[in-house]
Amino acid sequence: MLYFLKKNHKTNYTLPWKQTLVYEGVRIMIMFGAPVDLSFKGIINLADAQSEEPTIGLRPIKINSLGKFKSGSLRFNNNQITNLCDLHKTISHFLAEPSQLAWLDLSFNRITNIDKVLCELPHLRVLYLHGNRIFKLSEVDKLQSLSHLHTITLHGNMIETNKTYRNHVISVLPQLKTLDFSVVTPQERDLAQIGHKNSPHKRNKETFK
Numbered sequence: 001m002l003y004f005l006k007k008n009h010k011t012n013y014t015l016p017w018k019q020t021l022v023y024e025g026v027r028i029m030i031m032f033g034a035p036v037d038l039s040f041k042g043i044i045n046l047a048d049a050q051s052e053e054p055t056i057g058l059r060p061i062k063i064n065s066l067g068k069f070k071s072g073s074l075r076f077n078n079n080q081i082t083n084l085c086d087l088h089k090t091i092s093h094f095l096a097e098p099s100q101l102a103w104l105d106l107s108f109n110r111i112t113n114i115d116k117v118l119c120e121l122p123h124l125r126v127l128y129l130h131g132n133r134i135f136k137l138s139e140v141d142k143l144q145s146l147s148h149l150h151t152i153t154l155h156g157n158m159i160e161t162n163k164t165y166r167n168h169v170i171s172v173l174p175q176l177k178t179l180d181f182s183v184v185t186p187q188e189r190d191l192a193q194i195g196h197k198n199s200p201h202k203r204n205k206e207t208f209k
Contacts (some may be wrong), residue, residue: 043076049076088117102124135157151179152175
């Protein structure tokens with residue numbers, strides 16, 4: 001069954017979340033190839049993932065002469081991961097071109113902070129972090145150097161309860177096209193820019209220039 005985007009009165013494009021996941025999954029496979037799937041493996045430490053066999057999906061993934069996958073996407077969702085130590089080693093273990101990783105799913109784990117190791121993935125475009133345990137909104141600021149990041153999910157973390165949550169994320173990641181499976185509207189982008197310019201932190205920085 002095909003699902004089509006419906007346009008609402010705010011010029012935002014929305015779908016029921018299950019349908020959105022189907023649409024997003026198809027789009028990602030077209031753009032970055034079928035993901036190397038290490039979800040639901042009971043992984044606690046990323047180093048342990050290297051001993052796991054990826055789940056084989058309906059769409060096979062090509063493998064190079066060294067036995068590494070020719071894919072630009074990785075799934076570590078629905079495990080018990082608490083931190084991102086050994087992320088680079090694990091990516092290099094599975095992917096033929098680790099520097100080209102563009103899509104990373106770390107949703108539904110036990111991650112409490114956004115490790116700066118993510119900023120060492122220069123081509124990262126899609127990052128799923130929903131359903132974790134991130135409780136400081138300022139953690140999102142660490143991702144500002146990811147200039148190609150256009151899609152991120154953070155719902156289901158404690159930071160989502162902050163009244164300025166969506167505005168803050170859009171202000172520190174102005175290149176975002178989609179946040180929590182919802183398109184960032186021009187109005188939201190304008191409000192985020194205004195809020196960022198008027199924030200006490202921004203004014204203090206300008207005072208001491």
